[in-house]
Amino acid sequence: MTILTPGLDPARRRRESVRQRDKRSQLERLTPTALLAARDILTHWGLSEALQVRLVAGDSGMTKSTYRSKVAAAQAGTPVASLSDDELRRCSLIVQIAQLLQGLYGGDQARLWPTRVSDQPLWAGRSPAEYMLEEGFAGLLKVRDHLLARSL
Template sequence: MARAFAIVDDRADDMDRLDAVAVKALVRLFGFWKARIADAARLAGVGARTFSRMRAEKWDGALNEDQRLRASALVGLYKGLHLYFGAELADTWVKMPNDGPLFGGRTPLAYMLEGGLPAILEVRDYVDALRGGA
């Protein structure tokens, strides 16, 4: 019985480490995108105060499954943009008006903010398809 508790503890420790890495990655990518705190928080699925604490490395909470999925999709989008474009364009693309079929002249950032997690996943799929990864 003691071993079962050790496995649960190991998984909890793994999730804590995964969450810490995900938060650090989100903070960095939102910095590269020059996203406002309110926008970064909304994309990450947290409140603005929570995101401010994350950015200041003063947050010790746990991400829920929705937040982990958002982090994964956003990091994947960031990576896809850097594989497809040069670094400068990759980091500004999300704020550029886009006539692509998803965006209708809006910026990808606005599209993701309006559509939440489903839109984040769509934008990631869109960029993956552009670079031939889908």
């Protein structure tokens, strides 16, 4: 009688390998579009490249030069090193926030809202952009949820 250890089952290893390859492929496909969309939005809001890196990369350790080279590759249509799951989620939240702002305010007010200092309790004398930078991923979620609630 042969006892198979779940972690050593060849069929399971193949399935896991295919899943990992599919996930890598998906990340590679999404990275250029997500990165350029987030960069364009953050630039439109008037955030510096250093702040853009912090919002997109969080604590991943991405440098400005890495960010710059990924953006340049995405613009040129050449292969781009994939963003992590966390970085892609951050890009997605930035796009969602921008869409909600356009729906709520449109035009200049939507562009200026993220950097406008507010005395609302949630922002506590900070701008939403400062809040997102200080709170990280949770801050991006909170801003998105705040705007979503206002849009209902």
